[in-house]
Amino acid sequence: MQHTAATLSTDAALAQHDLHYFREGTHTALAGRLGATLRPGGQGAHFVVWAPNASAVSVIGEWNGWQAGAEPLARREDGSGIWEGEAPAARHGQSYKYRIVTATGQPLDKADPYALAAELPPATASRLWSLEFDWSDAGWMSGRGERQAADAPMSIYEVHPGSWRRDDGQFLGWRALAQALGDHVQAMGFTHVELMPVTEHPFYGSWGYQTTGYFAPTARYGTPQDLKFFIDHLHQLGIGVILDWVPSHFPTDAHGLQAFDGTHLYEHADPRQGFHPEWNSSIFNYGRNEVRSFLLSSALFWLREYHFDGLRVDAVASMLYLDYARKHGEWIPNQFGGRENLEAVHFLRTLNAAVARELPGALVIAEESTAWPGVSHPADEGGLGFSMKWNMGWMHDTLKYFGLDPVYRKHHQGQLSFSLVYAFHERFVLPLSHDEVVYGKGSLLGRMPGDAWRKFANLRALFGFMWGHPGKKLLFMGGEFGQGREWAHEGELDWAQSREPSHAGVAKLVGDLNRLYRAEPALHRLDFASEGFAWVAQDDSQASVFAFLRKGADGDPPVLVVSNLTPVPRYGYRLGVPLPGLWQELLNTDAQDYGGAGLGNYGGVHASDEGAHGHAHSLALTLPPLSTLMFRPEPDAHAD
Template identity: 70%
Template sequence: MHIEHPRLSEHDVWLFREGTHAKLHDTMGCHLQPGGGASFAVWAPNAQAVSVIADWNGWDDSAMRLEPRPDGSGVWEGFDPDAVRGAVYKYRIFSAANGNVLEKADPFAFYAEPPPATGSRVWSLEHTWNDDAWMAARGPKNALDAPMSTYELHAGSWQRQDGQMLGWRELGERLAGYLVDMGFTHVELMPVTEHPFYGSWGYQTTGYFAPTSRYGTPQDFMAFVDHMHQRGIGVLLDWVPSHFPTDAHGLAFFDGTHLYEHADPRQGFHPEWNSSIFNYGRNEVRSFLISSALFWLEHYHLDGLRVDAVASMLYLDYARQPGEWIPNVHGGRENLEAIGFLRDLNRAVYREHPDTVSVAEESTAWPMVSRPTDMGGLGFGMKWNMGWMHDTLSYFAKDPVHRRHHHHQLTFSLVYAFNENFVLPLSHDEVVHGKGSLINKMPGDAWQQFANLRALFGLMWTHPGKKLLFMGGEFGQRREWTHDGELEWWVTGQEGHGGLQHFVRELNRVYKAEPALYEVDFSPDGFEWVEADDAQNSVFAFLRKARNGDPVLVVCNLTPLPRTNYRLGVPLPGLWRELLNSDARDYGGAGWGNMGTVESAPLPAQGRPHSLTLTLPPLSTLILKLETHA
């Protein structure tokens, strides 16, 4: 058969087989042609025949046979004049390995049928973007010295309309207004890549180039991102190159062989998630994944990727017992091929889209995750600080009477705070599977629970590192998060919940207004302890400093007892103003404080020539700034 519209050039094939092709979506898969019909290209090197079966040909595998390229690439190509936009198709693959006949969705499809249907749709990605101003200026907004307060979102369960999930356009309108009002700078979407099982929250991906059809078309998702950008909100996508589900229509056992995954289950099957692990040593798989990453940045204007489960990629023995894994060539447990892939990935992301960010969810002490590849790092822009999260939640869960014995759970994070470019995450993982909501992790009666959570947020927003908070945490939803239904919005009318929501709004406002709180997040130059050792009173105090040295003073009192006449040294004399007091009545607090301002005295304290005498409210965080220099 003559292939009228071959998509892949010899150079494409060479890059694909080398593992460096970063735009396979332009050549592989289904592409509508200007004169009508569509071209098809699929990688199935162990097939003896491949057909396009579709609703336009009655699902007859003799109607549209693809031809193998003669170059040994394993790519099958063809052109069908009857393919039209919106039509449903699959590949029927006759395996040469074992005689199996498989029906597979297109790995490069731009759009899929709504689950539980599993077909791919013929589609194209035209959209008139109106975010030129954002795209031209976004580099500094995604940079390491920018304020980044990220709202993590599950699209199907944030809000609903009459019990039904919102489409992308309606969600975009509602969400953008809310995020602007609340002061968040970015939204991070839990995976929206197509996934068969809604309850996987997107982490079991089958469509690495298709936004899930649950919320609309690809153009609807583009409109969502476009609207966010027009309102000044960056959009990050949670992306999952670590594993994929074994659904019959997906990537697993694609051409009757383990094509995308390792054949040996000690390398290719993930016991914790009951899913397949990509074979990062296969160059074509690396090209597939790198292309997926860049696809979202290119065609959907996304501002960055949060790469899921990096630790599971780095360690060959992750979630495995002795004898259940295969050591690397040096006898070690490091996955050398995955390390190489992650470096290639980050090089490609920052080469093609230097004004975006890549963030690793990596839960171990692996060194230099967020350091450049030419220094020996993995090349991520930032890394989630899981140690900070665990220690902080553990500390705050304790009854305040016991906190004096665990004081350095909160100071320990500063020992390693500048080893990586950290994001401080309070994510969806902390409010599911019986872990309880953030507010219900806090000890004490209802008033103390809210005071504790306000103090925690105050500490988090002033601690070095960017911020990430899962939806519902900002108003203290009591019910553990579930993907069915929506957040408990009705509680925001109650004093404690509404006060907490107001506090987070003000916290974001102060955070973005004070360069000391974000400019120098990743260097010791931006942080200085004032009081790290007052375990008896459970008081912590520190300075955050802007690039020009201007300081902000942060004081936390993490017991329910107010502290009066508490002296703290400051570097400069003058009038210090309370920028924020988590105990203010506006937020549901008791109203303790310092009447708005405190004048320094020339009395040395903590090794500094001047000091403030403060009232520390119960279970509180105070933020003060020098207003007038004496």
């Protein structure tokens, strides 16, 4: 059983049942119970902190001149490790920390793990804050489950708020971002925005993935109410908002969770389990009940209190494997001698079950880069219970293939078709994320081979193939107009470049792909079912042609997707189809509107009675060089 709550508690004290669930590792609503709670009317605040190995704890802040011991907290006598007390002079907006004296007498000044707001970095104190806000998104929230169902279209625009757009070099605040980003996403036809972590983080260059504020949005872009305004505004535009959330590790900054009460409280004490060698950070101790309650409460807090529509859980593979980024002898096997982190598996299943039970319709998406079985399968079937999983294998294979000079692609035909061997083993999102355009990898456009014409044609063909392929879609900002340079978090996207004809053509294509993807049921209804896909031709390696059918539910017309991935046009290229009549050319990435040459099929092709590829009918198509095309039969066509 798990404790639930619809809103933040207004009770000053941590109730006995809260304490029971906290210590059991099943509490999902600790915000407002632990941490700082403002008294009604703003007259003082109540503080509750978990520091079981401290010898003394007091609150230091603006109202008491940061004097240690001015407002001591009292240890509860129940063995819970909870300290609590009052600060009558504390007021909304004021900064504070906990002065924790360790068992050896060492003083530590720590930010509040449950703080609802924080100072603007590089300052590190917590802030007293009320989260009151009048929402206007009831229509969105009531219909969210249907919009985010497995058979719904989902096209996600991944955003780093600090570098999407700036105002004379300065960050845009949430309210300005709401208008500008909302208009852009709506015009481009994306269904969702995914924010890279906006939980408070001390180092901007970590992009938010080194989190200290598990209940506090970063102050870089405004107040908690400003973030709520942003989400509320996007919801009113019909756009969902997903948050990157990082339960896999946390930074070792002195004011943070590391050695919180002088002992390894949130992290494992043994560095073979508690220190992340790749990121120089600490790993949560998922076996400690109070730590699980902390993380569960953080996850559901963002979904409940901020109306986020889903969480994308970062670095799941690093949680699942005890030997992740470790050499032989640098890790400790589980109780059965294996490399699986059984405590992390239990935590993830508990998390996903809690979200499904308490917030139906919300999503939890795993960034999991291995072949761990059943990531998006129900826990009662042996899975982890995630809503979806990023398809990292598709991403790696696809970008590697498209990075080849076309003359070599005939030797790698299977690299692009291999994803369909396992495409329906999980509920997949196809990600072209920020990780693919950093650390010297270059932009998506820059990774394409050849001269400028070929680079743009390849990129357009890639996007056409991606939007035709089974799975939900994710594209990192800048990709939608083919930004030429690699992403840099200092500065903003090259918006001037987006207005140049070739780049504007890519943007028009992405917008049309999103609208087509949403309009054609065959392109999204059976994204996760093998019945929604059938190869037509995948073995013509000499021509580097791929053709497949996407199918919807009964009555939905199929869509034929064809990619010619050489710079050679193909005339009269015959492909079998299941229906007679006119097949309309819905999309051609070589269209002049997209910056292409305009070679194509004059709007459509009539199927002949000449059979091919196991079908009684076929189309003789003109395939432009380095292109993807999509066709749909006219509504009066009937199956054989």
